[in-house]
Structures are given as C-alpha cells and as structure tokens.
Amino acid sequence: MMWWNGGWGWMWLFMVPMWVLVAWAIVHSARNARVGPAETVGPLRTLDGRLAAGEITGEEHRARRAELERR
Numbered sequence: 001m002m003w004w005n006g007g008w009g010w011m012w013l014f015m016v017p018m019w020v021l022v023a024w025a026i027v028h029s030a031r032n033a034r035v036g037p038a039e040t041v042g043p044l045r046t047l048d049g050r051l052a053a054g055e056i057t058g059e060e061h062r063a064r065r066a067e068l069e070r071r
Contacts, residue, residue: 044068044069047061048061
C-alpha cells in the first residue's frame with residue numbers, strides 16, 4: 001500500500017494547511033464583499049442628491065459640502 005511506510009503520509013503535511021488556507025480565503029472574501037451600488041455612492045453625491053430632491057437648501061448644501069471637502 002502507498003499509504004503506509006512513508007508512501008503518501010507526507011501529503012497530509014501539505015494538504016491540511018492548504019485546506020485551512022482555502023477556508024480562510026473563502027471566509028475573508030465573504031466578509032469583505034461589497035454588494036450593491038449603495039456602498040459605492042460617496043457622501044458628496046448623496047449631498048447633491050438631497051439638494052436635487054429639495055430636502056436641503058442651497059445654503060445648507062454649500063456649508064455641508066465645504067465641511068466634507070475639508071476632511
């Protein structure tokens with residue numbers, strides 16, 4: 001048999017860490033996945049949209065935009 005007396009026994013030294021790495025990569029990519037366009041909209045675009053929708057006045061828009069651009 002190939003599994004005994006030094007045949008394929010060394011393979012476990014490489015297979016276990018490889019599967020741990022694969023599992024970690026899947027979990028890491030799932031946690032950091034960005035879904036949907038809502039996360040790609042920046043604060044300035046949101047502010048412009050609020051002005052266009054009439055939720056804020058021009059003065060509020062200018063003040064808030066200046067504050068965001070300072071950061």
